[in-house]
Amino acid sequence: MLTKTRDLRTGRSVWQGKRPPRFPRHEITGDTQADVVVIGAGISGAMQADALSAAGFDVLVVDRRGPVRGSTPASTALLQYEIDQPLTKLTRQIGEEAAIRAWRRSRLAVDGLGARIRALSIAPVTRRDSLYLAGDVLDANALAREHEARRRAGLEAAFLDAAALRERFGIERPAALLGYDNLEADPVVLASGFLRAALARGARLAWPVEIVDLDAKPRSVSLRTGEGRRISCRHLIFATGYELPFGKMPKGHQVLSTWALATVPQKRRLWADCCFIWEASDPYLYMRSTRDGRVICGGEDEDFVDEDKRDALIERKTAAIQRKLGKLLPNISTQVDYAWTGTFGTSETGLPTLGPMPDLRNCWAVMGFGGNGITYSRIGAEIIRSGLLGKGDPDAELYAFRS
Incomplete structure (x- = not known):
């Protein structure tokens, strides 16, 4: 197996209260070719399929379970630009310039994601502010410093002391930061919408398909399915979430x-x-x-x-x-x-791992760890699309594999 199999979720999420989405299934009955093979048909794979099919690539998406049946229905889908790691703490870890770039890129990703949802008419776009309450990581004084750091980075926020927080929200905490213009969504609707947009451009979706072996060559990647079928592609993308490629955990x-x-x-x-x-x-x-x-x-x-x-x-x-x-x-x-x-x-930094995989030519991965998974999936789609088009991305090194 190329990816570690996990029991990703248990119970029934609120997004599973409706009828599961249906998709046309592509049957792999013989040797198959594509420009790009995406392993994983959740929200990350769906965004990859949309971005790359729109860029003119012939895309084949495969999944061992089926479309939107992995971690995506378990997402609570708070689509925020605010990173799990506060800007002040991230600055101490990776430096001020890189930390500001990472926060700004998340802001751009949320805006870009909202625009893409509207462009494809996937769902109504609902903007939500976010209230970040003082706690054991940042107390009131640390939140005030975080507020100043965000303002210096050009990220608008409001600092609320205990009285203002109580008056406006009825919440008893020493302080809070109010951020603006995040997105609220149903993750199953989003993933389904991106997949359908890609399928309408000629992308293919096949399941259940287990990729059990690969041979990464200088100009192509050869894959073998559990049923012995061969798939050849120019590029391979792992969008497998917490089922890690080869079971390897990126550093940190x-x-x-x-x-x-x-x-x-x-x-x-x-x-x-x-x-x-x-x-x-x-x-x-x-x-x-x-x-x-x-x-x-x-x-x-x-x-x-x-x-x-x-x-x-x-x-x-x-x-x-x-x-x-x-x-x-x-x-x-x-x-x-x-x-x-x-x-x-x-x-450790609150940042994902996105980009080319070490020692595997023409293989890429999207590992959107943390509370910003869907936001990071958008960044991953942007970085990989630019990479496959040979243009590069100015922020790619922020998310590169660390070993």
């Missing part, structure tokens, strides 16, 4: 377990502006609303990937998230309608 990355819930729909006003809310804590609680009045809330991350142990904790972790949600927002209902758990990833 870690795979975890996480839990989330969605409440029953509520007609009452949830909170001011229904902005995203998350904490400057480790692990942090995060939440958003949906169009039908649910609250999606997640967190309680644990440093292990044992699926049986993870699944056994659903009831306890759901109750813990309920308690924290109720304490933070006492005027809403925390009655649970959906609860789920899944594999999640982080990195």
Whole structure:
């Protein structure tokens, strides 16, 4: 197997309350060729297929399960430009110039993603602000310094002290930062929309297909499926999420377990502006609303990937998230309608690994770890499209493989 097989999620997410999307299936009955083969038909693979088919490449997407059946339905889909690692902390890790570039690129990615969703008429684009609450990673004073760092980088934000936070949002915390213009989405709708756009241009989607071997040559890549079929391509892209190519973890990355819930729909006003809310804590609680009045809330991350142990904790972790949600927002209902758990990833810097794979010619990977997975999938699509077109990307080294 080229990628490590994982039990990616358990339970039923709020996005699975509707009928699963249907797609035309391409059957691989003999030797097959394509300009680009994308392994993975989740949100990352869908964005790759859209970007590359629009650039004129003949794209074949393959998946061992089926389209949008891996980690994507487990996403809580807070499409933020704010990186998990605060700008002040990232500056100490990689330097001010690189840290500012990384934050600005995330801002551009969210804007570009919103524009692409509108251009393809995938779904209505809903803009949401984000409220970043003081916690054990950044206290009120550190949040004030973070505010100044973001303002110097040209990233607009507002600092709210305890009184302003209480008056505007009814939340009791020492301070918060208010960021602007992020995106709210249904990740299954997004992935399906990008896949359908690519298919309309002639891209092909095949499943269930297990790629078990590859031979990376100077000008091409040869693949072998579990059924012995041969696929030849000029470029191969791993968009396999937490099922890592060859099971290898990039330097500074870690795979975890996480839990989330969605409440029953509520007609009452949830909170001011229904902005995203998350904490400057480790692990942090995060939440958003949906169009039908649910609250999606997640967190309680644990440093292990044992699926049986993870699944056994659903009831306890759901109750813990309920308690924290109720304490933070006492005027809403925390009655649970959906609860789920899944594999999640982080990195020391909060940045993903995107780009060409070391020692494998013509092979690329998108490893969008952290709470900005969909935002990073957009950046990965931009970087790989530029690379395959021979143009390069000015920020590519920020996300390059580290060994």
